[in-house]
Amino acid sequence: MVNRSDVNYFGAGPAPLPTVVLEKASQVLLNYREKGIGLCEISHRSPEANEILAEAKxxxxxxxxxxxxxxxxxxxxxxxxxxxxxxxxxxxxxxxxxxxxxxxxxxxxxxxxxxxxxxxxxxxxxxxxxxxxxxxxxxxxxxxxxxxxxxxxxxxxxxxxxxxxxxxxxxxxxxxxxxxxxxxxxxxxxxxxxxxxxxxxxxxxxxxxxxxxxxxxxxxxxxxxxxxxxxxxxxxxxxxxxxxxxxxxxxxxxxxxxxxxxxxxxxxxxxxxxxxxxxxxxxxxxxxxxxxxxxxxxxxxxxxVWVAGQVMNGLVNTYGTKRIGGQQEISDEKASLIYDTLDKYSDIYRVVPDKTVRSRMNICFRVHGGDADKEKAFLAGAEKQGLLGLKGHRSVGGIRASNYNAVSLEGVRKLVAYLEDFTKS
The missing domain is CATH 3.40.640.10 (Type I PLP-dependent aspartate aminotransferase-like (Major domain))
Structure with missing residues (x-):
């Protein structure tokens, strides 16, 4: 069985969620606040629901x-x-x-x-x-x-x-x-x-x-x-x-x-x-x-709404007075690691958008000029490394690494290492 810790998911959405949130979600789905019923079963007009809304806001x-x-x-x-x-x-x-x-x-x-x-x-x-x-x-x-x-x-x-x-x-x-x-x-x-x-x-x-x-x-x-x-x-x-x-x-x-x-x-x-x-x-x-x-x-x-509130409160607690600026620093660092590697091997990888408007969230690139067989090989090799969700949108093809907040810095470093290794093959 493949464990959650064995993979790093770069899909464009639905996207990965923080594991700690999902672990807590598995508990509240069964029994929310010791009420004997799960969170999906409580009334949306209950005091608990209004509290969840207020906390997320x-x-x-x-x-x-x-x-x-x-x-x-x-x-x-x-x-x-x-x-x-x-x-x-x-x-x-x-x-x-x-x-x-x-x-x-x-x-x-x-x-x-x-x-x-x-x-x-x-x-x-x-x-x-x-x-x-x-x-x-x-x-x-x-x-x-x-x-x-x-x-x-x-x-x-x-x-x-x-x-x-x-x-x-x-x-x-x-x-x-x-x-x-x-x-x-x-x-x-x-x-x-x-x-x-x-x-x-x-x-x-x-x-x-x-x-x-x-x-x-x-x-x-x-x-x-x-x-x-x-x-x-x-x-x-x-x-x-x-x-x-x-x-x-x-x-x-x-x-x-x-x-x-x-x-x-x-x-x-x-x-x-x-x-x-x-x-x-x-x-x-x-x-x-x-x-x-x-x-x-x-x-x-x-x-x-509860899941969203848990994710956002996690960021509030993590970054404190930096607020979303703390997450921006991490997002920028992860994006820079990937783009720097792609640019370093420009004979193998080509970033699709112009450099002035590159997304920090969805990093789109081609392998060997869009060679179909080589892009399939790239995706197959990535999957063996536990790097999932890298296939580009069906309308444009290619490769897309989505760098959402729940993608860890460690996961990005593993992707960068694979990008390096693939150039040698």
């Missing part, structure tokens, strides 16, 4: 230093569900702001308000997307499916700057963001902070999206959540699936400005959205509803 707030004017939501949507949720919620807010402005100009003439609002929606509603990899591409396609391609502005498509393939982030002066005017601009600007499939990560927050008049920024951080410092105030919405760095598959986490929630912001009514031929989102993706009900509008998988 506090751990994330501590790690990322989330300001008090932000809320944290837990949903069952996964990251892909949030592609839809951000569109539904932020478009409804944009529409309502336009309606209020028009109503102030024309008074109580509802037919005139609707007529003008239709014109504004047809001519001005835009959502900006920075397409830098497979996931941001899917996000833009979902937006076009929901509200129409005419309302989706792909401000940059990295493939056009890289021979039809992802692997770069074009310079910001080449982006075509929706112009900002006194009357507004795009309803949102979306980017994927780390592209899991393509190994591309934004090195820093885009300067083009900064400023008081900037659009509402939605960032997908599914695969680099709690791996580096984040200035949360720059974002309207941060979201991500938990199954990379935070927990197991089953929940998504949303960090949202409270100014986007009632009573500060009111979304357009479903009836108005229908009159404008805009989509009405499902209630389980409605941020105001989820926030009002403390993420418990429907039955939340509390076990998944």
């Amino acid at each position: 506090q751990a994330l707030s501590t790690l990322l230093e989330i300001p008090d004017d932000y809320d944290i939501l837990f949903l069952q949507s996964g990251g892909s569900g949030e592609f839809s949720a951000t569109v539904y919620n932020l478009v409804a807010i944009w529409v309502e702001k336009k309606r209020v402005k028009i109503a102030a100009e024309v008074g109580d003439d509802q037919e005139e308000v609707l007529k003008r609002l239709r014109k504004v929606v047809d001519e001005e509603l835009k959502l900006d997307y920075l397409v830098t990899g497979s996931w941001s591409l899917k996000a833009s396609q979902e937006a076009a499916r929901l509200i129409g391609a005419q309302h989706v502005n792909v401000a940059t498509d990295a493939r056009k700057a890289n021979g039809g393939k992802f692997g770069v982030i074009p310079p910001e002066d080449q982006w075509s963001l929706t112009p900002r005017t006194s009357g507004g601009g795009a309803a949102l600007a979306y980017f994927c902070d780390n592209e899991t499939v393509d190994g591309v990560e934004f090195p820093a927050f885009p300067k083009s999206l900064e400023g008081d008049d900037a659009p509402l920024v939605c960032a997908d951080m599914s695969s680099n959540f709690i791996s580096r410092k984040v200035d949360v105030r720059k974002y309207a919405v941060i979201f991500g699936g938990a199954q990379k760095n935070i927990g197991n598959t089953g929940i998504a986490i949303v960090i949202i400005r409270k100014s986007l929630l009632p009573p500060h912001s009111t979304p357009a009514s479903p009836d108005l959205l229908r009159q404008l031929n805009l989509s009405v989102g499902p209630i389980v993706l409605d941020y105001p509803t989820i926030a009002k009900n403390n993420s418990l509008y429907n039955t939340l998988p509390i076990f998944d």
Whole structure:
């Protein structure tokens, strides 16, 4: 039998979890706090469930230093569900702001308000997307499916700057963001902070999206959540699936400005959205509803939240006042060890993304120029060494070493040693 300690798993997700968390999970699944029932069996509306939620929120707030004017939501949507949720919620807010402005100009003439609002929606509603990899591409396609391609502005498509393939982030002066005017601009600007499939990560927050008049920024951080410092105030919405760095598959986490929630912001009514031929989102993706009900509008998988809380509290206890900066130091060190080795043997290995945008989380490379037999040999040899999960995504092939938080420094050193040994074979 292969023991857990015999392998190091570099899969892109679901990703490895800290062994200590899984050991504790095996206990609470059977008997939570000596209640005689397991954690998966307790009511999601019980005091214990509310305590688990509060502890997970506090751990994330501590790690990322989330300001008090932000809320944290837990949903069952996964990251892909949030592609839809951000569109539904932020478009409804944009529409309502336009309606209020028009109503102030024309008074109580509802037919005139609707007529003008239709014109504004047809001519001005835009959502900006920075397409830098497979996931941001899917996000833009979902937006076009929901509200129409005419309302989706792909401000940059990295493939056009890289021979039809992802692997770069074009310079910001080449982006075509929706112009900002006194009357507004795009309803949102979306980017994927780390592209899991393509190994591309934004090195820093885009300067083009900064400023008081900037659009509402939605960032997908599914695969680099709690791996580096984040200035949360720059974002309207941060979201991500938990199954990379935070927990197991089953929940998504949303960090949202409270100014986007009632009573500060009111979304357009479903009836108005229908009159404008805009989509009405499902209630389980409605941020105001989820926030009002403390993420418990429907039955939340509390076990998944518990796992996430345990992982995040482990980091809080490990790094103390360094907070997420402590984990960032380790993540950077592990990534540097792998990239330095790949660059050292550039005649054998080729890193896919440009050096300026290499992901610290998902390290994508080819062996012998993508020779199929040699890449199979590489993967087979790695498996014999207990180095698992290294096969690249089916859409791009090659090799991918995912350097998530639960991947140990020792495990990375074993991978580096194998990279060295393989060059000799």
